[in-house]
Amino acid sequence: MPVMKAQSVQTSHLEPASVSDTEAVPLSDLRGLLEQAIESLGYTEKEVDVIVEAIMWSQLRGNSQGVIKIPSGAFALPPGAGPAVVVQDSPGIASIDGQQCLGMLALHRATKLAVAKAKQGGVGVVGVNNTASTTGALGHWVEQIAEAGMVGVIMCQSPEYVAPHGSTEAIFGTNPIALGCPSDEGPFLIDLATSAQSWYSLFEAKEKGETVGGDIGYDALGDPTTDPGKILDGGAIRTFDRSYKGSALALMVEILGGALAGGAVEDKGAARNWGSLVAAIDPASLGGAAAFRARVSTLLRRVKAARPASGVAEIRLPGENSAQLAERCRAAGVVPMSSRLYEQLRAAAASESGRRASAAAPPSNADHQTSVSPEQPSTSYAQQNGAAGGRPGYAMATRLVHPPKVTSDPYGAVSPPLYQTATFEQVSAVECGPYDYSRSGNPTRTQLEAHIAQLEGAARSFAFGSGMAALSAVLRLVRSGEHVVAGDDIYGGTSRLLTRVAPDLGISVSNVDTSDAQALREAMIPGKTKLVMLESPTNPRMNICDIAGLTAIAHEGGALVVVDNSILAPTFQQPLALGADIVMTSATKFIAGHSDVTGGLLSVKDPQLAERIYFYQNAEGSALGPFDCWLAMRGLKTMALRMERQAATAALIANWLQAHPLVRKVNYPGLPSHPGHALHAAQASSGGSLLSFETGSVEASRVIAEEAELFKITVSFGSCSSLISLPCYMSHASIPAALRAARGLPDDLVRISVGIEDPTDLLSDLDRAMRKAMEKIGMEAAVPGIDLHEAQTGTQRERQLLQRIAELEAQLQQT
Incomplete structure (x- = not known):
């Protein structure tokens, strides 16, 4: 005899509803309605799947944890x-x-x-x-x-x-x-x-106007009652x-x-x-x-098989009745449900259909953060960054200031305490506390990692000693004989990891143009490609790739996807919400924000995959130290303010450079002229504060970098201070010249990381440096002076034009 998948059911004290009040709902219809109803509450697609599966499991078994919870508001x-x-x-x-x-x-x-x-x-x-x-x-x-x-x-x-x-x-x-x-x-x-009796079965009885047994509970006065409403209203079960x-x-x-x-x-x-x-x-x-x-x-x-007592026809296993009910429902393809509950479910699902219909028009680029001057904050910023992974809640700027409380503090310090210690005293010689050795765990690191996980919408996050240490842990997920696909415009350190370290581990690597989805599809080796590494925007050419689309291709081929999101951070882009499995963000950049920390953060969507990352972090001793974790937490509080200011100034500089006679090309995804602008606007909420441009002359580019006073010549980005570099001679110098040329990375490329200084001062400084460069190469330096007001009004005109285009598109869709 097969053993049932058994679940014990509470002895029912409900009077049976009349047959006329019950409908046989097709299982496919039920699932569709549940998906719409739950989606309307703001859950992600994967969360909807988890919730609906749990509700269906209960409903098939006649359990009170099923559809009845929809009208009760249990999922809000x-x-x-x-x-x-x-x-x-x-x-x-x-x-x-x-x-x-x-x-x-x-x-x-x-x-x-x-x-x-x-x-x-x-x-x-x-x-x-x-x-x-x-x-x-x-x-x-x-x-x-x-x-x-x-x-x-x-x-x-x-x-x-x-x-x-x-x-x-x-x-x-x-x-x-x-x-x-x-x-x-x-x-x-x-x-x-x-x-x-369960709380929800009492709620269900109340909804149906039914009574319960007299020994189920008490009313608020302590008297036995058969009225489920009185039990729920201040009474006790x-x-x-x-x-x-x-x-x-x-x-x-x-x-x-x-x-x-x-x-x-x-x-x-x-x-x-x-x-x-x-x-x-x-x-x-x-x-x-x-x-x-x-x-x-x-x-x-x-x-x-036990001998039944007198009057007992069959010995039943716990939950056998409910398991058999579920099997009968599956065989028939329907589940019984009260007409009233079915109507309530359809109403909840209809509210989702209406919501989606009202939001059917594509979002206008008029609300794109890169087109907003400092005096005109975008409402879409709060909407797009309300919470990681699209979860409803406080805006990103608020959540940056208010981290989750995950470690105990008897004194209630407003600033998280710094546990600058290597070891922790234990309870006894045979009993360990939550922490023992800071390589394995430290309360300060725990606080940072939990905060980052919340911001990214991750199962867990991990703080490493550098961004490269973090990516090295990801590479550990790939075994000898397997294959990695990465972009052809990537950070120099990542390129070094893939060209010099990966081969020694027996791992083969292919580099492709990630703006071309077909190139990725063709590079995938069935059964061997296990990891796809993406950047968007790329560093330093600022190319854009379709994170969601490429992730789907990678997943079809059985590969994990990691996105280096250092240029935008969770403030402006959340790759896990776009389908990626892992996101790496350099804590050195915008998170710490003051050029005083070297660190890298991995955020992982799947708990079991996160367990593997933690093993490598602990086993290889690559975790970030407590003081650097504390500095990173301090930086998080002001990250939104800094990044908004930096991005607004970067948009002004990009617009100004685009019209400059010395500049041949500007790479900045916030510019409408950028080939990836529309795609970028669909998956990110800002163009960011990193940009690059070409002058056609290495000498001119060198003079610009050396003559600028407010832009420090150095690698990295995301600092409060503005930075300038020639990537081919600095951050990407480890890539052979022939390979750089093949990938379209010119030696005259200038990369700028915009800081929080006054925009007029930065533009004036660049203007002076570029005039010097023009003189150096014998080019007429007849360039108009800087007019910040004109630059801003130009941006405003662009916004007005985009808004008008969006209005016309909406009118066309209605006709």
């Missing part, structure tokens, strides 16, 4: 919600700060992380805190652990809904617990609330067995799922900090996975 996110981030990590145990994200998403991440740890070390335990919304049916998540061949245990707390036995005052949550394990016939699951045993189990879930995981233990509704604990155990670590599965199957068969 509070302002400022961020992605769940790992804040403490060790080989077998981790802690996740949910940052008020949807509980389902936090539990999804915790489940994957626990399984990954169990595969590596036999046991994985993950605590989750700082969530205040639905986790869905725990059976859904524990089934995933069992399907991975592990034994799973999950428990979570919730606000005060349940009274301890003998009391009428709510102290506990409904505190569900789920356990699962593999068997030869498939996962076996138990999922039960420690309350007599009883424990599932109405005895001290059930009360004891609820208490232990409160302790392990709440107190141990870091959740609140009093006034949980106001604290909005509900905890969960996820554990995965690999049976292979205890003597063999196959033998364990066989023993489980034997036990389950014995239970099914």
